[in-house]
């Protein structure tokens with residue numbers, strides 16, 4: 001359940017996570033060009049224009065990167081959910097103990113609880 005929740009959350013963040021990719025940044029800059037006449041075009045836009053590529057090609061590359069981040073978001077979120085689920089399960093599930101184990105926080109190591117003497121047996 002936590003894996004699914006983590007995977008879904010990770011997939012919903014794929015657009016924000018993909019914002020670090022240069023192809024996605026370029027596509028965003030093409031979609032939202034600088035409208036201020038005092039501000040020059042960004043270096044990325046100038047480089048893109050100098051290549052003579054179509055805008056559709058830049059959008060297709062960005063869409064491919066977004067899809068990869070979507071899949072990666074599911075995987076990363078699922079893994080984080082799995083780790084948290086394992087940590088919680090480790091806290092909740094009590095382990096079977098075959099022998100008496102004293103509380104290490106309160107035990108004085110006085111051995112009064114030991115009714116079996118290994119020296120006498122020998």
Ligand code: SF4
Nearest residue numbers: 102107108110111113
């Ligand atoms: S009787 Fe002594 S050794 Fe045994 S659990 Fe208590 S404090 Fe620890």
